[in-house]
Amino acid sequence: MTTRIQRRNRERILEAALDVFSVNGFRGSTLDQIAAVAGLSKPNILYYFDSKDAMHRALLDQLLGIWLAPLRAIRATGDPHDEILGYMRRKLQMSRDYPRESRLFANEVLQGAPRLADAIAGDLKALVDDRAEIIRGWIEAGRLARIDPHHLIFSIWALTQHYADFDAQIRLIRGDTDPMDGAEAFLDLLFDRLLKP
């Protein structure tokens, strides 16, 4: 049975761990940092999670559901152009709403995806292959330009996640301007032009 205090503190700890891991990566983060951000003592956060590794795993587990949802929402029955632009927009919105999650994921993949290899080669690959098939069907039907479905999906990931992962760089180059200002209009135009048969 989970108590009120348990829920509150587990939540606090994961929130703090996300802050720290998403910036420093797993090896570069310390329990002291996480404890400080969470406002709890180090032994106390280890009362709620068995180890640093357990905190990280909890975050990654939680992440995968959120991360795959936008791609899952693509429907073969919809209009190809709308479905793909909708997917891109949802993904861009995720970079806005969950930048730390995006960076946590980026950190993990940069390190060779040691803790995500199974999930990527399993669930994610299956989902991507399935949606690639739908896109291929649309192309065969002459409803989309002849483009490689995998590269299309990768391009959506690259373009949308870039705004979360490279936020620091964009901020430094664009100065005061909000990093994502104008991004949606640009990407709308880009994918509109790319997808037309």
Add this chain to the structure above:
Amino acid sequence: MTTRIQRRNRERILEAALDVFSVNGFRGSTLDQIAAVAGLSKPNILYYFDSKDAMHRALLDQLLGIWLAPLRAIRATGDPHDEILGYMRRKLQMSRDYPRESRLFANEVLQGAPRLADAIAGDLKALVDDRAEIIRGWIEAGRLARIDPHHLIFSIWALTQHYADFDAQIRLIRGDTDPMDGAEAFLDLLFDRLLKP
């Protein structure tokens, strides 16, 4: 004066440090790892570099020149379409030739660019702003589609670096296929369509 042995060992150490830093980030890397990869003892690598930080700085310094060259090569006098596609292709080639450098850079920016902030806000911003002006001029002259020059440059970075930075993910999803197989054809088509007036 630098001796033969100095040149060889400094080279070995930076090579090893690039291997290690590009995967684990600065905080996540240890001198023992670097020493092991370099095939030298830990005190010995500290004989050639004053500190872990000095190795990292040496890599970043070296990196910036390589990194900015492709953008620098854009000429206002060339054909807009060719200049921008050429830039994209050079950048994609860099992801192929220097994937570790790309990941080192990504790691650094993910962490908020603490050691690169000056270089990004200085040299890089100046160069980007300048090339953005050239692109704006082409647009005014009706030689390119009306797109935001900054977002255009960011999109080239995002799409090309993605193949180096997220290599592990792409490999897991595409299986045996070479991650970059088909990437150039896809990006050629994408930018061809995007840039037309």
Add this chain to the structure above:
DNA sequence: AACAGACCTGACCATTCAGTCAAGATTTTT
């Protein structure tokens, strides 16, 4: 109020880490 169970912490431990140093090995110069 008293009890049980849940929650919290200071002090501690073993290991890892960046960096030092004195002394030995190797290479270069004379």
Add this chain to the structure above:
DNA sequence: AAAAATCTTGACTGAATGGTCAGGTCTGTT
């Protein structure tokens, strides 16, 4: 070949780090 300069290392240090534990405090129940 001897002297000088450069290169290399084992053994070490102090600080940081992940994790433990005995005992104390708080909270909800009866």
